[in-house]
Each structure stands twice: as C-alpha cells, then as structure tokens.
Amino acid sequence: xxxxxxxxxxxxxxxxxxxxxxxxxxxxxxxxxxxxxxxxxxxxxxxxxxxxxxxxxxxxxxxxxxxxxxxxxxxxxxxxxxxxxxxxxxxxxxxxxxxxxxxxxxxxxxxxxxxxxxxxxxxxxxxxxxxxxxxxxxxxxxxxxxxxxxxxxxxxxxxxxxxxxxxxxxxxxxxxxxxxxxxxxxxxxxxxxxxxxxxxxxxxxxxxxxxxxxxxxxxxxxxxxxxxxxxxxxxxxxxxxxxxxxxxxxxxxxxxxxxxxxxxxxxxxxxxxxxxxxxxxxxxxxxxxxxxxxxxxxxxxxxxxxxxxxxxxxxxxxxxxxxxxxxxxxxxxxxxxxxxxxxxxxxxxxxxxxxxxxxxxxxxxxxxxxxxxxxxxxxxxxxxxxxxxxxxxxxxxxxxxxxxxxxxxxxxxxxxx
Amino acid sequence: xxxxxxxxxxxxxxxxxxxxxxxxxxxxxxxxxxxxxxxxxxxxxxxxxxxxxxxxxxxxxxxxxxxxxxxxxxxxxxxxxxxxxxxxxxxxxxxxxxxxxxxxxxxxxxxxxxxxxxxxxxxxxxxxxxxxxxxxxxxxxxxxxxxxxxxxxxxxxxxxxxxxxxxxxxxxxxxxxxxxxxxxxxxxxxxxxxxxxxxxxxxxxxxxxxxxxxxxxxxxxxxxxxxxxxxxxxxxxxxxxxxxxxxxxxxxxxxxxxxxxxxxxxxxxxxxxxxxxxxxxxxxxxxxxxxxxxxxxxxxxxxxxxxxxxxxxxxxxxxxxxxxxxxxxxxxxxxxxxxxxxxxxxxxxxxxxxxxxxxxxxxxxxxxxxxxxxxxxxxxxxxxxxxxxxxxxxxxxxxxxxx
Numbered sequence: 001x002x003x004x005x006x007x008x009x010x011x012x013x014x015x016x017x018x019x020x021x022x023x024x025x026x027x028x029x030x031x032x033x034x035x036x037x038x039x040x041x042x043x044x045x046x047x048x049x050x051x052x053x054x055x056x057x058x059x060x061x062x063x064x065x066x067x068x069x070x071x072x073x074x075x076x077x078x079x080x081x082x083x084x085x086x087x088x089x090x091x092x093x094x095x096x097x098x099x100x101x102x103x104x105x106x107x108x109x110x111x112x113x114x115x116x117x118x119x120x121x122x123x124x125x126x127x128x129x130x131x132x133x134x135x136x137x138x139x140x141x142x143x144x145x146x147x148x149x150x151x152x153x154x155x156x157x158x159x160x161x162x163x164x165x166x167x168x169x170x171x172x173x174x175x176x177x178x179x180x181x182x183x184x185x186x187x188x189x190x191x192x193x194x195x196x197x198x199x200x201x202x203x204x205x206x207x208x209x210x211x212x213x214x215x216x217x218x219x220x221x222x223x224x225x226x227x228x229x230x231x232x233x234x235x236x237x238x239x240x241x242x243x244x245x246x247x248x249x250x251x252x253x254x255x256x257x258x259x260x261x262x263x264x265x266x267x268x269x270x271x272x273x274x275x276x277x278x279x280x281x282x283x284x285x286x287x288x289x290x291x292x293x294x295x296x297x298x299x300x301x302x303x304x305x306x307x308x309x310x311x312x313x314x315x316x317x318x319x320x321x322x323x324x325x326x327x328x329x330x331x332x333x334x335x336x337x338x339x340x341x342x343x344x345x346x347x348x349x350x351x352x353x354x355x356x357x358x359x360x361x362x363x364x365x366x367x368x369x370x371x372x373x374x375x376x377x378x379x380x381x382x383x384x385x386x387x388x389x390x391x392x393x394x395x396x397x398x399x400x401x402x403x404x405x406x407x408x409x410x411x412x413x414x415x416x417x
Numbered sequence: 418x419x420x421x422x423x424x425x426x427x428x429x430x431x432x433x434x435x436x437x438x439x440x441x442x443x444x445x446x447x448x449x450x451x452x453x454x455x456x457x458x459x460x461x462x463x464x465x466x467x468x469x470x471x472x473x474x475x476x477x478x479x480x481x482x483x484x485x486x487x488x489x490x491x492x493x494x495x496x497x498x499x500x501x502x503x504x505x506x507x508x509x510x511x512x513x514x515x516x517x518x519x520x521x522x523x524x525x526x527x528x529x530x531x532x533x534x535x536x537x538x539x540x541x542x543x544x545x546x547x548x549x550x551x552x553x554x555x556x557x558x559x560x561x562x563x564x565x566x567x568x569x570x571x572x573x574x575x576x577x578x579x580x581x582x583x584x585x586x587x588x589x590x591x592x593x594x595x596x597x598x599x600x601x602x603x604x605x606x607x608x609x610x611x612x613x614x615x616x617x618x619x620x621x622x623x624x625x626x627x628x629x630x631x632x633x634x635x636x637x638x639x640x641x642x643x644x645x646x647x648x649x650x651x652x653x654x655x656x657x658x659x660x661x662x663x664x665x666x667x668x669x670x671x672x673x674x675x676x677x678x679x680x681x682x683x684x685x686x687x688x689x690x691x692x693x694x695x696x697x698x699x700x701x702x703x704x705x706x707x708x709x710x711x712x713x714x715x716x717x718x719x720x721x722x723x724x725x726x727x728x729x730x731x732x733x734x735x736x737x738x739x740x741x742x743x744x745x746x747x748x749x750x751x752x753x754x755x756x757x758x759x760x761x762x763x764x765x766x767x768x769x770x771x772x773x774x775x776x777x778x779x780x781x782x783x784x785x786x787x788x789x790x791x792x793x794x795x796x797x798x799x800x801x802x803x804x805x806x807x808x809x810x811x812x813x814x815x816x817x818x819x820x
Contacts, residue, residue, distance in 0.1 A: 071795070071798045071799070071802065072795055072798070073767055073799070073802075107812070108812060108816045109816070110811045110812035110815050110816035111808065111809050111811065111812030111813075111816065112808045112809070198805070201798075201801040201802050201804070201805045202764065202798075202799075202801065202802030202803075202805065203802075205794065205797070205798040205801065
C-alpha cells in the first residue's frame with residue numbers, strides 16, 4: 001500500500017498515533033520522522049533467522065497476544081508435537097498463506113476447514129509470530145516437572161516480585177506459554193492466534209488473551225512517535241532495531257545459563273489500566289509535571305525540543321524546584337537513574353468497553369524485551385514514587401523466556417528437549 | 418495397531434462393525450442358531466458364548482405381550498442388533514456380524530421401558546473384516562443408530578412416567594432424585610429430538626428461551642424450577658415465583674408425558690429416517706450442546722438443580738454411541754482413518770475419566786455450583802480435545818475413499 005499514508009492514519013483515528021508504552025518504562029518522546037514503511041499489506045517479515053521475528057521488527061499497528069496453559073493430560077511428547085505444529089503453522093501464516101495446504105476451502109465439503117478463513121484475501125500484513133515459555137512450563141505451582149525440562153529453566157525465569165500499586169488478577173496473569181502475533185491488519189493477528197489455539201486443543205488451552213490496537217512504541221527510526229491514551233508522545237528512549245550495541249547490552253540474553261536462550265530474550269507483559277476519567281480532569285500544567293514533558297511538542301521540561309536530552313539539574317523559578325520534578329515519570333524511569341537500564345518496548349493500547357460504572361476499561365498492554373528481568377524490576381521499583389501511579393493500576397503480569405531464532409527445518413523450543 | 422488389545426480398552430467403540438441385519442423372517446433357523454426365550458419376566462439365552470462372525474439368534478416369545486430382543490455393546494448403550502414386533506407365540510431371527518468382545522443380551526416385553534433379563538454374552542475368535550461394500554456398512558450403522566434412538570426414547574417414556582408420578586404426588590424428594598436421571602435418555606439423543614422443532618421447546622426449553630420466544634414455559638426445566646424454587650428465586654430475584662399447587666403440577670406433568678409420547682410416536686413412525694450424516698453431525702452437535710453459552714459447561718442448562726454433570730455425561734455418551742456406529746468405517750480409511758479413530762478413542766476415554774472424578778449416575782454427580790472455574794476450564798479443555806477430532810468424522814466416513 002502506498003500513497004495515502006496520512007489519510008489511513010487519520011482514518012485509524014487514535015490508532016496510528018496513540019500510545020502509552022511509557023507508563024512503566026519511560027514516557028519519553030519519540031521521533032516524528034513520518035515514514036511508516038512497514039504498514040504495507042503485502043510485507044512479509046521472515047519467520048526464521050538468528051532471532052525470532054516480532055522483537056526488533058518495526059512495530060506493527062496491531063497486536064493479539066495469547067497466554068496458554070498446557071492441559072492436565074499433556075506430557076513431554078504433547079509439548080514437543082505442539083511446538084512443532086505451531087512452528088509449521090506460524091511459518092505458513094507469516095508468509096500470508098493458509099494454515100495448511102488444504103486451507104480454508106480446499107479440504108472437501110464434509111469437514112470443518114483446516115483454516116478458519118477470516119484472513120482469506122488479506123496478505124501477510126507484516127505478521128510476526130513470537131513464542132515464549134513461562135516459568136510454570138518448567139515447574140508448576142506444585143513443584144512438578146511435567147515435561148522433564150526443569151533443568152532447562154533459565155535461572156532468571158521466575159515470577160516477578162510484587163510492586164507497589166499492583167492490583168493483579170489471575171485472569172490476566174501468568175501462563176505456561178505465550179504467543180505474540182503482530183500485524184498491520186487486526187484480523188490477520190486474530191486469525192493467527194485463533195488458528196494456533198485451535199491447533200493446540202487437547203494439548204494446551206488459552207489462559208488469557210489481549211487484543212491491542214495502536215502501537216505505543218517504535219523500534220525503527222523510520223516510524224513516527226505514537227501517543228499513549230494519556231495523550232503524550234512516547235518512545236524516544238526505546239531501543240531501535242538498528243541499535244546493534246544497545247540490543248547486545250540490553251535485549252539479547254546471550255550470556256544466560258541456558259544455551260537454548262542464545263539469541264533469545266526475556267519478555268515482560270503487564271496489563272496496565274488507565275484511570276481515564278480521572279486523568280482527563282487533571283489540568284494541563286499538572287499533566288506535564290507528572291510526565292516531565294510538555295504535551296504538545298514532547299520536549300523535556302528542562303527545555304529544548306522533542307529530541308533534546310532531559311537535563312535533570314535545571315532549576316525552574318516558576319516551579320520553585322527542578323524543572324523536571326523529582327517525582328515525574330521521565331526522571332524516575334530514565335536510564336540515568338536506573339543504572340543505565342533500558343528496555344525494548346512494544347506496547348499497545350487497549351480499550352475494552354466500559355465497566356458497570358460507565359468508566360472506560362482502557363490502558364496500555366506493556367510489552368518489554370530485556371536481557372535480564374532485573375532491568376524491568378529495577379525500573380518498576382524506581383517508579384514506586386511516580387505520581388503517575390495515581391492514574392494507573394497494573395492488573396495483569398506475566399514473564400516469559402523467548403528462545404532464539406528458529407533455524408530452517410527446526411521447531412521453536414527444540415533446545416528444551 | 419492391535420485390534421484385540423484396543424478392544425479391551427474401548428470395547429464400546431469396537432463393536433461398531435457389527436453389521437445389523439434385523440431383516441427377519443419366520444424362524445427357519447438351522448441348528449447353529451442360538452435359542453432365545455422371551456417371557457413376561459425373563460430373557461433366556463441358550464448359550465452365553467459364540468465365535469466371531471455371523472451369529473444368528475432364534476427368538477421365541479413365550480410371554481403375553483409383543484416383545485423385542487436386543488444385542489448391546491459392552492456399555493449396554495449401543496445397539497448391535499435388535500429384532501422387534503415378535504408377537505406372543507411366534508419366533509423371529511436376528512443375525513449379526515460380531516467382532517470378538519463383550520456384549521449384553523436382553524428382551525423388552527411390551528416394547529417400552531427398560532429391558533429385562535440383561536445377561537453378558539461373550540464373542541471370541543478372530544477379527545471379522547469390515548464389510549467391503551461401504552454402503553452396506555453405512556446402512557448397518559444407520560440401522561444400528563436408529564434402533565438406539567428408538568430404544569432411548571422408549572426408556573424415556575417409562576422414566577418420565579416415574580418422575581411425573583413422584584412430582585404430581587408431592588413426593589419432592591423422589592422427584593428431585595429422579596430429575597437428572599430421567600433426563601439421561603433425552604440428553605443422549607438431544608440433536609435428534611431437536612429435529613422435531615415443536616417438541617423440544619415444550620420439553621427442554623430453559624426459562625429465558627421460552628420467554629424470549631413467547632412460549633409457555635413447560636417441560637423438564639419448568640418442573641425443575643418448581644422443585645428447586647429457592648434456587649430459582651435467587652436466580653430471578655425481581656420476579657415473584659410462586660409454588661405450584663396440585664392442579665398446576667398435574668397440568669405440567671400431563672403436558673410433559675404427552676410431549677414425550679409424541680416424541681416416541683415420531684421416532685417410531687415410518688417417516689423417521691436418519692442418514693449417516695445425521696449420526697456423525699449429531700455427535701458433534703451433542704458436544705456443542707455442552708459447550709454452548711446456555712449449555713452445561715457454564716452451568717446454565719440446569720440453573721436451579723445444578724445437575725449439569727448428568728446432562729454433560731449423557732451428551733458425551735450419546736456422542737460416543739454415534740461415533741461407535743461408524744467407527745469401523747472410519748478406521749478402514751487408511752492412515753487418516755486409523756489416526757482419527759486412535760485420537761477419538763483416546764479422547765473419549767479421557768473425557769469419561771475426567772467426568773468420573775465428579776461421580777456417576779448411581780452414586781450421583783457433585784452439584785455443579787461446587788465445580789470451580791479452574792475445574793470447569795479443565796473440563797472445557799478436554800471437551801475441546803474431543804470435539805476437534807470428532808468434527809473430522811463426517812469427512813473421514815463420507816469424504817475419504819478407502820485405501
């Protein structure tokens with residue numbers, strides 16, 4: 001698709017530009033460089049490679065994320081066969097193909113089609129499918145090693161500690177396995193998860209899923225800065241796919257205790273509810289003080305433009321203190337105040353109707369890829385003092401180890417066995 | 418794959434090929450025929466053993482009512498062969514093609530209600546090849562499943578009589594006990610009953626369904642509401658639900674008996690014809706009944722009594738009988754067929770094993786409102802595991818040529 005990129009973006013309303021990824025990881029402004037090249041419908045992102053796709057891939061517009069639990073009767077062989085079947089199906093779908101050769105209409109009139117069909121006529125739309133393994137896959141809550149892989153568990157793959165202001169619910173948390181499907185068409189992402197869930201019946205069952213519209217981060221300098229649902233620009237401090245040395249330092253877990261994690265990473269998922277109505281009653285001056293940036297341009301309150309580095313020692317006579325307040329989000333989340341910790345973020349907005357009180361159920365589905373979960377833990381602990389906490393609640397949480405890239409002829413996770 | 422060893426695991430399914438030839442003639446049986454004598458209170462079979470292959474029963478009616486004779490598979494549900502309409506003083510033959518395995522024989526004088534003289538019957542010897550002529554095999558499967566449907570409705574008539582008698586006489590304790598048991602026959606054949614568009618709403622509609630369609634709320638669930646009125650008041654707190662008096666109960670009971678009798682007449686009429694597609698699609702339809710938003714898995718079917726697990730179990734039994742009717746046809750379809758049959762045998766076994774951790778018909782199932790969400794999810798996961806391969810059955814039976 002070419003040409004009317006701006007009009008498509010405006011047709012998508014909030015989607016193209018809204019964002020909220022910074023809530024936990026740094027609400028920093030991003031590059032408004034205009035060209036969103038990955039939004040072409042026929043773009044195919046290679047499924048196989050040194051790393052799994054969907055991490056440094058330029059962030060697509062839509063997400064469908066699913067967490068699975070293995071079924072109570074499934075054992076080692078079922079896990080192996082499931083990962084092999086998922087790999088085969090994912091390789092096809094990321095090329096824009098039906099899930100099998102017979103597909104949506106080629107299997108004869110007497111059986112339900114292999115492919116559910118809603119992505120017929122839609123192209124690959126830059127679909128990426130990324131797999132991860134949760135702590136409970138290696139050892140369940142009762143300490144059982146159901147699949148004989150306990151010795152393959154990365155030391156750092158443990159449940160996240162609890163944080164101030166957590167309001168976690170089981171129904172949005174945890175899981176033995178996860179699949180992140182991202183695409184530039186929501187139906188393509190939904191089709192991927194739906195078909196992979198169907199393939200899993202009898203072996204694994206969906207635990208929870210999350211639909212995300214509108215990326216809230218960029219991982220490419222070619223992508224424009226999105227805004228989150230609080231209306232602020234988001235993403236300058238993010239790591240880009242082209243930042244080789246930052247990726248090596250902060251994303252790829254090449255030095256873990258498990259060889260199968262070479263080229264892989266850890267994925268932290270947090271469902272963050274935004275108290276939209278309360279936020280919308282906050283005066284502009286206070287909104288900007290909470291974030292530490294101006295709302296229109298995205299410049300740090302210490303001065304400059306969107307891409308000016310924040311200066312934390314600048315004093316403001318008007319504020320009678322630091323120009324970037326001590327309890328502002330930008331200050332607390334900044335790498336300078338977290339031992340240099342950075343994360344590659346791929347968060348998405350969500351709006352899921354409203355609650356019984358007529359309030360929007362909306363927020364940010366935060367996804368961060370990190371070399372070590374400690375990077376997230378450190379930043380999240382710093383954010384305990386964040387005034388933004390008054391307007392957000394973390395309601396879901398999960399951690400997964402994301403294995404390295406899948407070689408030709410291989411299946412994801414083969415290094416577990 | 419070794420047939421014999423599998424048959425001990427899942428004997429019910431293995432009996433599928435028993436070709437039923439209920440085409441009977443007046444007895445001219447040779448000496449090989451096994452003698453069966455049906456009386457008012459007995460069903461004597463001259464031997465309890467036979468070699469696999471063609472087996473002929475020579476059934477004589479020494480009673481004073483028209484009788485029937487059945488050969489049932491090992492779970493006493495699927496009808497392997499039957500002969501009906503044996504008048505007092507006459508005899509008829511039943512010929513079946515039997516694989517090695519355990520079976521049961523029984524008679525049904527009066528042709529309604531439970532069979533009598535149920536006795537074990539063992540077939541030994543070599544496996545019998547599946548009929549080379551697929552149409553013959555399909556015809557046999559349809560005949561077997563049709564007979565099963567008629568039999569289930571026959572039993573339902575008797576069970577509903579008992580249930581209604583307890584209810585209308587004010588014996589609530591017995592009526593509550595009989596409620597889930599009485600529904601078993603209906604739940605086993607639910608998609609068939611639903612073919613008769615006007616009957617199912619009267620017999621089995623839930624309260625919201627009846628109200629949405631502006632129908633009088635009658636049938637099983639109306640009686641359920643009256644028997645568990647406290648629960649009903651909890652579910653519908655804004656409505657004034659009133660206990661029925663003797664007259665109200667009698668009217669409801671009569672209506673249910675009348676509707677069940679109408680169902681009996683329909684399935685026993687000449688116009689009642691099933692196809693093999695009805696059987697295989699009916700199997701998946703039964704599982705859909707469980708998973709539906711107003712079905713058993715969410716606990717909506719029996720919203721007052723919380724006896725959903727009985728219905729759940731009966732729906733699975735019904736699906737297994739339908740599968741059993743065509744199992745050997747599917748298995749003969751090369752590696753695809755063998756794989757499907759292997760999957761289905763395993764998943765049916767897993768489904769029953771999981772359900773049986775919650776009880777059984779005799780000892781009772783636990784009240785479904787005590788089954789927590791995590792447990793319901795586990796039941797749902799196993800139901801999905803079973804439903805996916807079962808949805809392939811029609812294709813394998815009808816769409817794959819023999820290899």
